[in-house]
Amino acid sequence: MTTQAGHPFGLEPGSAMGVSGWTRLTQEDFNVFGKVTRDEDPMHTDPDWCAAHGPFPTTISFGxxxxSLLTGFSHQASPWPEGAYAINYGFDRIRFLAPVPxxxxxxxxxxxxxxxARSDGGFLTRMEVTVEIEGVDKPALVAEWLGLVYPPDAQIR
Incomplete structure (x- = not known):
């Protein structure tokens, strides 16, 4: 993807956008996510089951x-253009590389x-995202995230 002049980020391809703060993932986080998504798999929600039967000795995060943490991380890490609005467009690539205990x-x-640049005044953007696990060499996930970014003067109709 080539960068078009005037895009709201003002960055060249390959430029680091930033790094979010650390977030601890708790059992309560896993349990709530499982309940909300109606996927209460014991590999994620039942520590006793994991200790006795699971492929990992403890519960792990749902991939x-x-x-889903990427949006919050991006707001911490990325220089969002003032007044611009971003909409998720999707992913061209997502890989879950390491379990997150x-x-x-x-x-x-x-x-x-x-x-x-798009004909509606917005921009289709691409970001490479890596989620790092503290103290682990292999990342939890890598993805190529697509977004639609609209400058303040764009009108979406």
């Missing part, structure tokens, strides 16, 4: 829970990959 701390790293 989609870890993925309960009580781990994670954070997001963001790299700007580019932006394309």
């Amino acid at each position: 989609f829970f870890t993925l 309960v009580n781990s701390r994670v954070r997001g790293h963001f790299t700007f990959l580019g932006a394309e």
Whole structure:
């Protein structure tokens, strides 16, 4: 993707956008996510089951829970343009590379990959996102995240 002049981030492709703060993922987080998504898999929600039967000795984060943290991480890490509005557009690539054990701390790293101007006044943006697990060499996930960013003067109709 090539960068178009005037896009709201003002960054060149490959530029680091920032790193979020650390967030601890608790058993309560896993339980609430499982309840809300109607997926109360014991690998994520039952520490006793994990200790006795699970593939991991403790509960681990749902991959989609870890993925859902990206928006909050991006607000901490990225230089959001003043007055602009961003809408999720999707992902071209998501990989869950390492399990995130309960009580781990994670954070997001963001790299700007580019932006394309759209006919509606917005921009299709791409960011590379890596979620790091504190003290673990392999990341929890890597993704190429697509967003629609509208400058303050764009009118979406």
